[in-house]
Amino acid sequence: MSYFDAASSAPLHPVARQALLASLDEGWADPSRLYREGRRARMLLDAAREAAAGEVGCRPDELVFTSSGTRAVHSGLAGALAGRRRAGRHLLVSAVEHSSVLHAAEVHERDGGSFTEVGVERSGAVRPAAYREALRPDTALAALQSANHEVGTEQPVAEVAEVCAEAGVPLFVDAAQSLLFGPVPGSWSLLAASAHKWGGPAGVGLLVVRKGTRFAPPGPADERESGRAAGFENLPAIVAAAASLRAARAEARAEAERLRGLTARIRERVAALVEDCEVVGDPAHRLPHLVTFSCLYVDGETVLHALDREGFSVSSGSSCTSSTLTPSHVLRAMGVLSEGNVRVSLPLHTPQEEVERFLRVLPGVVSGVRERLGAPATPVTASAGTAATPQPADLVVDAVGRRCPIPVIELAKVIGEVPVGATITVLADDEAARLDIPAWCEMRDQEYVGEKPAERGTAYRVRRRG
């Protein structure tokens, strides 16, 4: 039983558990009340705020506790945008932000504002220059994650904060994925994080607003948490969150290099052990515990279930595993393969043996799924047969109504049947095809000609190179 999905939610840290239990009896009263139970609750709250601020590297009065990381993101963005309304209503975000940031940007646009998505490199990283170019005179706020939640790539936050500061624009940092491993460097203005990502309990987020940052809390007025987080304080959970951040940080400092070694080993071995597999994300500037790869000719959901049966809990950005049937916007923005996507994120103290067992199990899992789906067993080469039998110059493959990875499998099956220079047109209506057919061409060194709307679905054209 190996839980390899720490980036979704980390198991509760023992210190969080202890602190939660200890404060259940002391921390249930209303900290805004004047009587002893209230004063005791207030003291616990103040101590938790100081501890959390110490780990973030901010002043206690700059930090409030929200009811989740999502809430911290929503309130932080809305409050900063409202506070800077006079400067303008334009918001800059990277294309690979967490969905909570992107959905907040959509609401901002719906309410009359505007936003620009800054694109990323194939590694998943933004270029500071791209932020500089995207800044406008009416830009009220820029947002950038500290590290990507799907592929682990670290973002140049300090550099982007500098670019923004030069333009007088505050930078909001979603630090949910990296806060466990250390404070966010640079002169950012706002920061959000989520306790259950570092082993704290659910129900607690952090929102930091640096002194001097204009901020107008969104939503109905509420006196609690400096007016920035409405609702009765979830005190035992807040105490547990602060205590576990400190404890888990100390362990993460010791663990980071070991975890980095384990994920480096997965990066290296997966590419060697599994044919037609692409490891994605920046190989150097990355979170220590996270590695992501995609495998041709398999679907993420089946791989997830097969790994689950083998005792491994992992996550996937493949379209087939989400309810919306669209592939991960992160993989799309990076321009990498989304099919058969697997994200491994190791909790602190993951034994090396579990990683080794994963590497032993994975090749069989992938080849089993490929076999069931009838995927081509070996990479396509210009076989002798293709020259011997007469072939149509061009081919149309109809994969309408078929889900990922079938359109790519059908393409791969026939690429050897057309002459070099001829084209194959894949008709497909699965959104993942738009990402995966070009990605397949890149991996297979075939020419991707382009797409156009067809009577049924979309027509993707590929020209055989070799």
Add this chain to the structure above:
Amino acid sequence: MSYFDAASSAPLHPVARQALLASLDEGWADPSRLYREGRRARMLLDAAREAAAGEVGCRPDELVFTSSGTRAVHSGLAGALAGRRRAGRHLLVSAVEHSSVLHAAEVHERDGGSFTEVGVERSGAVRPAAYREALRPDTALAALQSANHEVGTEQPVAEVAEVCAEAGVPLFVDAAQSLLFGPVPGSWSLLAASAHKWGGPAGVGLLVVRKGTRFAPPGPADERESGRAAGFENLPAIVAAAASLRAARAEARAEAERLRGLTARIRERVAALVEDCEVVGDPAHRLPHLVTFSCLYVDGETVLHALDREGFSVSSGSSCTSSTLTPSHVLRAMGVLSEGNVRVSLPLHTPQEEVERFLRVLPGVVSGVRERLGAPATPVTASAGTAATPQPADLVVDAVGRRCPIPVIELAKVIGEVPVGATITVLADDEAARLDIPAWCEMRDQEYVGEKPAERGTAYRVRRRG
């Protein structure tokens, strides 16, 4: 050590504690994930939803868990208003709703909507006819609490729901104060509640939206909780909330009559033991565990501190105890005295002996505060002296800059010095005077003439009757 502030927050119920502990190890994973830890979390979440829905009296798919009662109120009102936007943008609320409802109404108005506050009787109850009269063709939504949080008066929810239904307007019910004691009757459309009020943990609210009610979730899109409550589910707390609602309900059924007897005894004895004291709220249609009274010539904060020293934790709606320095909007809407206000709300299983000790301690606490403030010891009567010595016909008392209860004390001190028929003008700039001077006149059977702006503060005129 008697905690008499259950209406603010109830101590954690033992069942909540057990359920929280049990689910800490099982319920930390993401319930939307496909692997075993996620599926286990999903099962816990589904079971909690069914249990809570059973207690509320709704279908499980009508109920979502929010991060607090405040959040349930904010989201419920905003979602129902947005869902009915085509019908209009007018909102009806009672004047004695919880501040979370009133603040949401203010935001609705700021955003271009409008709202009407429906007044209440001196008992704190609304009249269904008043809702009928206030309904407009463009009314999108009406809101009414099930019972008042400051004075315990139960509202005629079923009748108001009927009035609203006739007009095709959904009714939103804030059931935070009453859900412990039973389901809310009638054909309401939306309901909000808060777990820490029934002995559940902080960090959990309920939002119920009946089938057929138009609802458009506010804020950025989020897949969790049917799109009605953004953020990672606080699963252990949700499990604890549902389990404790069921357990506390069963106990509350057995406890209600005993608590009602205890609060009836406080109502009766306080009026007899403490001079110049007004018990407020409906004597019959009220919550079993809550009683509120106000005492002339004392300030709530000092009484609270004195009671705290005696081991009693109570709450107050007096202006001097809040950071805003305005008296409770509930007491103001009822037109009752706000000074020296004390709310007693008994947790389940409060021993009678604690109530008796409270009644023994209270008179001394109040008279001690009155003595320190120099309040008149006995009610004013037309003394012989006033006729014997020449007196000015009218008198001006300058209490500008003095806080509640000083303006009323100064008034009471001099009322005996003017002839019957003469007036006293009190100059004051404390907001509480606006409520407390008329309330004092009513209690003392003196004539309240009215108020008008003065050069410094406001001039309140009182005519001596007897």
